[in-house]
Amino acid sequence: MMKVGFIDYYLDEWHADHYPGMLKETSRGSMEVGYAYGMIPSPRSGKTSEEWCREHGIQCCETIEEVVEKSDVLMILAPEDAQTHEHLSRKALESGKKTYIDKTFASSKEMAESIFALAESCGTPCYSTSALRYAREYQPYMGRKVQAAAFVGASDYNNYSIHLLEPMLLMMEGEVRRVMALTRGDWAQLLLQWEDGRVGSMLCTGGGTGFTANLLLDRGCEQVEVDSDFFGPFMEGLVRFFETGEVSVPHEETVRVIAVREAGAKAMERPGEWVEVGRGSTGG
Incomplete structure (x- = not known):
């Protein structure tokens, strides 16, 4: 039986x-x-x-090194503390053992690139993803020409924006040029502009809202509501990765998503101003 090792900031989480x-x-x-x-x-x-660990029947390790040594494959969790991922993943990525790093992968583009650079230098297969990219309802729109999109989802920007940004960027492809934001408490509304002029918006409501999207296609607008079990196909992909080492999400794609997320976070600090993706500067 393959033994999986958890490395977390704190273990009592969903x-x-x-x-x-x-x-x-x-x-x-x-x-x-x-x-x-x-x-x-x-x-x-x-x-x-x-x-x-006692409640879950799992052996508790005193150090990250112990988990890495004893496990066949590794998972870096800390899903609400992306800023810890570079530290928590280092020993795992140096080991060469297949490693999955949970959402949100990194708190900045620079951190994302640093983590992947270490993995690549050590020959360690690794990836990260939002489980929402696997939602059954999104799949028919992959590879189609989406002209504009509006995604809505639950909870706060820090923890849940990845679940809106990743499927949006996957569907629309291309490069996001800049981001603007307006906020009210945990309510965060962002406008995204692509380099080719296409636009998208995303709304984290701060509450228990379901995941929905409105997509502008060549033949008109279509609404998508996610009600499928997206964790099922997410787990299937994870198991396949641990079995084969095949990375299903390119590193470049993850870095691109994190760069947009970082620009969004900066835009929230300067409401009503455009923030350039990857540069953090205000655009005209």
């Missing part, structure tokens, strides 16, 4: 709680999470790594 069961079910019992490390106790519940 992904760490649910991924072990998903992995075992999707792999038909050929994979299981055997080892886990959490850097700190949960800031929400106070639960320690030892307590979490």
